[in-house]
Amino acid sequence: MTAPIVILVEPQLAENIGMTARAMANFGLSELRLVAPKNGWPKKGVREAASGATHVLDGAKVYATLPEAIADLHAVFATTARERGQMKRVFAPEPAMAEVAGRIGGGERIGLMFGRERVGLTNDEVSLADAIVTFPVTEEFPSLNLAQAVLLMGYEWRRAAGLATLRFSGEMLSPPATREAMLSLFASLEATLERAGFYPPEKREIIARNMRDMLHRMSLTEQDVRTFRGALRALRPRGETD
Amino acid sequence: MTAPIVILVEPQLAENIGMTARAMANFGLSELRLVAPKNGWPKKGVREAASGATHVLDGAKVYATLPEAIADLHAVFATTARERGQMKRVFAPEPAMAEVAGRIGGGERIGLMFGRERVGLTNDEVSLADAIVTFPVTEEFPSLNLAQAVLLMGYEWRRAAGLATLRFSGEMLSPPATREAMLSLFASLEATLERAGFYPPEKREIIARNMRDMLHRMSLTEQDVRTFRGALRALRPRGETD
Structure with missing residues (x-):
């Protein structure tokens, strides 16, 4: 035009x-x-x-x-x-x-x-x-x-004129994590924190739910979940597993 | 804000x-x-x-x-x-x-x-x-x-933020002409052109309608009609009236 x-x-x-x-x-x-x-x-x-x-x-x-x-x-x-x-x-x-x-x-x-x-x-x-x-x-x-x-x-x-396209977009470089990957991350995180003595027993459930909310707000990708789980592994005492 | x-x-x-x-x-x-x-x-x-x-x-x-x-x-x-x-x-x-x-x-x-x-x-x-x-x-x-x-x-x-008001607008400084003023302007214009021998007889009606269209497209105000009629008067031979 x-x-x-x-x-x-x-x-x-x-x-x-x-x-x-x-x-x-x-x-x-x-x-x-x-x-x-x-x-x-x-x-x-x-x-x-x-x-x-x-x-x-x-x-x-x-x-x-x-x-x-x-x-x-x-x-x-x-x-x-x-x-x-x-x-x-x-x-x-x-x-x-x-x-x-x-x-x-x-x-x-x-x-x-x-x-x-x-x-x-x-x-x-x-x-x-x-x-x-x-x-x-x-x-x-x-x-x-x-x-x-x-x-x-x-x-x-x-x-x-309809020409105002952006030169790049915020497309995800990795696909969004499946819910299976998220559920598995929650389980791993919560087990690790449990063993580390993080949770006061009477507040375990509410703190775990709050942390799941935080993780949901992050809109994690598959790659993010891998990074997160790698960091968790590094923080665990030697020999401890998921 | x-x-x-x-x-x-x-x-x-x-x-x-x-x-x-x-x-x-x-x-x-x-x-x-x-x-x-x-x-x-x-x-x-x-x-x-x-x-x-x-x-x-x-x-x-x-x-x-x-x-x-x-x-x-x-x-x-x-x-x-x-x-x-x-x-x-x-x-x-x-x-x-x-x-x-x-x-x-x-x-x-x-x-x-x-x-x-x-x-x-x-x-x-x-x-x-x-x-x-x-x-x-x-x-x-x-x-x-x-x-x-x-x-x-x-x-x-x-x-x-909803603050983007313009510092002035295109408000009309004179109210739009009434249709009475427009009809009177058409009559005056057409009579003046008629007397000046402007219209080929067989085309008088179509030319008059086209000129009315032109005048409508101008969205004339009361002041515009007064200006227009003053110009028409100035162009008429001495002694001739509306």
Whole structure:
């Protein structure tokens, strides 16, 4: 699935553009457009900040004006931290990306617009967008870094597009222990502790049940049971068996 | 609701620690712990990188070892990009934070552990965690910046805790137009276009219906209808009325 296009309007710092490229690459976005980057392009230090996401930087296109940068798109979402008094739909990142993924699935090209580091987008620039996206930040500290804003949008894009699989899972490396193995472990543990004089006679049953609960909560695998029984054997006096 | 505690293990770059503090402040996290920061603490440039989130830096606690940094916590989630061959639960950020929010709601103190910039956490460090969190990044470019990883966790924490309200909404600044106002606008528009000779006689009805559809799709407000009618009046030859 084609990903949305990231449009940075008059970005200033090489660090932020590089980190934007890196964040895009993390979540599978690749098309970057720069509108009138301050102090020219390319910028010194931008490749270092991209930490290897140089394919995004190498493919970045520079435009003199925002209208040129969005002309071939079918919809543009503007990110902003401030209310603009413009009667547009306002989205959190997740529902915004649900709509973006649907429209991209229908063959549209969608742009995500991000403003200048210090002052964001002008009201005129926001007026060229179809809708607004804002972030659920705190009232006390709402200022998101530019590349951080891009990252959150990329993350939600990947989730909305159904591409957010994890690179590994918590699959058990050994199958869960059978109940037979667990029952045998309980018997071995309890016999060993009995012989070691661990149980006060009147409390033997309740302590044994509590320890079975603890062992159940561990969701032991076959390998875990083997390890556990090996440790028990090592702790027993010489010659004593299960 | 108390937020989770962010633990950075041997962080190196002032830029990353400052950006971590900023990302934490964006989403309402405030407790930062640093385990053996490389080249000492505080670091030059860290306050600038925090862009004002100095309350997080000022409150940061430094620990010599990871066991000391997590001793008072009830659970620790370790973030890692690599599979560790450890039989732990592996979470994406969203379900991890659902569990974290539930446990914090039950009075537990929860830590989120992040590794070194280049090499992450060691297997021994991961073995001190209750569970693993990994990010749904691309196979081709999985390396998330440290502060970016903290940001995603903070964002999902805020959502899971039910605190992710937007700072403004897309409420209409003027009430939706009544259907009476819309019908009157259609009549005015069609009469004006009729007099201007816009309609081929045999297509008048279908074109008028298409334009009504366009106007419906705009979801006009009362103010929009007034603006529209004012523009129509301005376009009519002098002396002509609705």
